[in-house]
Amino acid sequence: MSTEKKFKHTDLREWNHKQRQLLKTTSEKLIKRIDDAPFGQEAKLQAKKWADNESFGSVAWALFSATPIIERSEGSLLFDVDGKEYIDLLSGFSVNQFGNCQKELTKIIQDQAAKLTHYFDFPHAERIKLGEKLNKNSRMSSKTKVAFGVTGSDAIELAVRAARYYTGNPYILTAYGDYHGVTYGTMGLTSKGGMQPYFYPVTPDQHVGYFHFPHAYRTPQDAYPGWGLEALKIFERALDGKETPYTDGCFGVNNVAAILVEPFQSSAGYYVPPKEYLQEIRRICDKFGMLMIVDEIQAGLGRSGKLWAFEHSEIEPDMICTSKALGGGLPIGAVIAREEILTEWGPAAHVSTQAGNVIACAAGNYVMDVVSSKEFLDQVNDIGSYFYSGLKNLQEKHPIIGYIDNMGIYTGIELVKDRKTKEPAIDETVYVRDAAVREGVLFEKGGYYHNRLQCIPALNISKSMLDRVLDKFDKIFSETEKKFGIK
Numbered sequence: 001m002s003t004e005k006k007f008k009h010t011d012l013r014e015w016n017h018k019q020r021q022l023l024k025t026t027s028e029k030l031i032k033r034i035d036d037a038p039f040g041q042e043a044k045l046q047a048k049k050w051a052d053n054e055s056f057g058s059v060a061w062a063l064f065s066a067t068p069i070i071e072r073s074e075g076s077l078l079f080d081v082d083g084k085e086y087i088d089l090l091s092g093f094s095v096n097q098f099g100n101c102q103k104e105l106t107k108i109i110q111d112q113a114a115k116l117t118h119y120f121d122f123p124h125a126e127r128i129k130l131g132e133k134l135n136k137n138s139r140m141s142s143k144t145k146v147a148f149g150v151t152g153s154d155a156i157e158l159a160v161r162a163a164r165y166y167t168g169n170p171y172i173l174t175a176y177g178d179y180h181g182v183t184y185g186t187m188g189l190t191s192k193g194g195m196q197p198y199f200y201p202v203t204p205d206q207h208v209g210y211f212h213f214p215h216a217y218r219t220p221q222d223a224y225p226g227w228g229l230e231a232l233k234i235f236e237r238a239l240d241g242k243e244t245p246y247t248d249g250c251f252g253v254n255n256v257a258a259i260l261v262e263p264f265q266s267s268a269g270y271y272v273p274p275k276e277y278l279q280e281i282r283r284i285c286d287k288f289g290m291l292m293i294v295d296e297i298q299a300g301l302g303r304s305g306k307l308w309a310f311e312h313s314e315i316e317p318d319m320i321c322t323s324k325a326l327g328g329g330l331p332i333g334a335v336i337a338r339e340e341i342l343t344e345w346g347p348a349a350h351v352s353t354q355a356g357n358v359i360a361c362a363a364g365n366y367v368m369d370v371v372s373s374k375e376f377l378d379q380v381n382d383i384g385s386y387f388y389s390g391l392k393n394l395q396e397k398h399p400i401i402g403y404i405d406n407m408g409i410y411t412g413i414e415l416v417k418d419r420k421t422k423e424p425a426i427d428e429t430v431y432v433r434d435a436a437v438r439e440g441v442l443f444e445k446g447g448y449y450h451n452r453l454q455c456i457p458a459l460n461i462s463k464s465m466l467d468r469v470l471d472k473f474d475k476i477f478s479e480t481e482k483k484f485g486i487k
């Protein structure tokens with residue numbers, strides 16, 4: 001993969017056509033990927049059936065060369081249809097916070113399924129309990145209220161609508177690299193250039209603006225640059241003047257409803273920004289009269305070693321979006337916001353048939369009890385630092401490891417061809433991911449330059465399981481360095 005493509009103006013129409021061809025795939029190509037996969041016979045057979053029956057647009061084709069066909073699970077292990085074992089560093093994308101099929105959760109779900117499963121978007125006993133718990137654990141000093149949805153995107157759409165309604169302002173500002181969902185109502189807030197062509201015209205609408213996300217590893221001077229906290233200064237400077245659509249800082253005009261941020265950038269590659277990042281956003285919001293919304297859908301609910309990732313910055317947001325792990329494997333989304341934001345609108349401002357589903361709320365009540373407890377979070381920090389120090393040891397041995405992000409068990413690994421130039425190891429990262437599938441470890445590959453490993457273990461993964469992961473990483477990194485001549 002190269003970032004060096006250059007086009008003449010006369011090429012552009014042809015390029016638009018080529019872009020579509022580039023994104024497209026064929027049955028033959030997908031079948032070949034399955035044939036080449038390190039799967040047994042049954043997995044290959046089922047993968048082919050899946051490819052035959054479902055849309056080519058499945059994200060599974062983007063995240064793996066061929067995605068294992070899983071049949072059952074035990075804690076941090078997944079087993080495919082041939083019985084091949086995989087260590088789970090995906091956790092269903094930050095959903096299975098306590099591993100797969102955790103006993104207490106399974107029992108709660110089974111018991112609730114026998115009592116009451118669905119009651120439209122209406123109040124029921126489990127929902128009332130969960131609303132109370134979310135408010136109690138908002139870590140915000142003023143009274144809060146909750147609005148329920150079904151998915152993460154749903155929570156974001158709810159928050160954006162509430163912020164616009166409450167303030168009367170249209171603009172939502174967010175960071176490059178943030179991921180806030182890929183529904184029609186959220187795609188405009190998500191920086192995935194490769195996905196945008198599937199969403200033309202991209203909504204919410206043009207009232208969206210972006211600023212740069214700061215991270216410690218790359219500087220603006222690097223050949224493959226990144227931004228530090230200076231990005232926020234430049235952003236603020238622009239708001240101070242009159243030449244942005246967002247403000248006229250000189251005359252005190254503000255057209256922005258809210259700044260919406262992921263406290264850590266997950267889908268982009270598991271990046272942990274400096275602690276000052278959210279402090280700067282909070283300060284800018286207060287200075288110009290904007291609301292601050294934090295998207296805790298992936299980094300929240302204990303993964304960072306605190307209940308909410310924003311707590312590491314010692315600030316208070318105005319609104320929190322949560323989902324994923326909250327339902328213990330069942331879909332639910334929620335917004336927690338300062339009371340006055342969610343009391344501004346009137347009845348039927350939001351409704352969704354499956355919002356606040358009964359079984360998901362019952363599971364959510366258990367999830368909230370566990371992830372808000374100090375003992376549990378202490379354990380997350382303990383196993384997180386165990387994993388981090390194991391990875392640091394690997395970094396001493398393996399030049400391919402350029403940088404490791406870690407907070408709690410939230411962990412991203414950046415791979416480079418050369419530590420001095422920080423040239424991203426793009427092909428190598430694909431190789432590492434594919435070798436890991438062969439060796440029985442599943443994780444997502446990401447990164448601004450397609451060169452990071454996103455490790456999302458269960459929050460209660462054992463140290464012995466992490467040792468197995470580290471051994472496998474050691475073997476795979478050695479193999480990759482040898483193959484690509486990285487010294």
Ligand SMILES: Cc1ncc(COP(=O)(O)O)c(C=O)c1O
Nearest residue numbers: 151152153179180181295297298
């Ligand atoms: C930070 C963040 N926000 C929002 C979403 C969207 O959630 P969903 O896929 O449930 O709509 C995701 C999903 O990965 C996410 O990671």
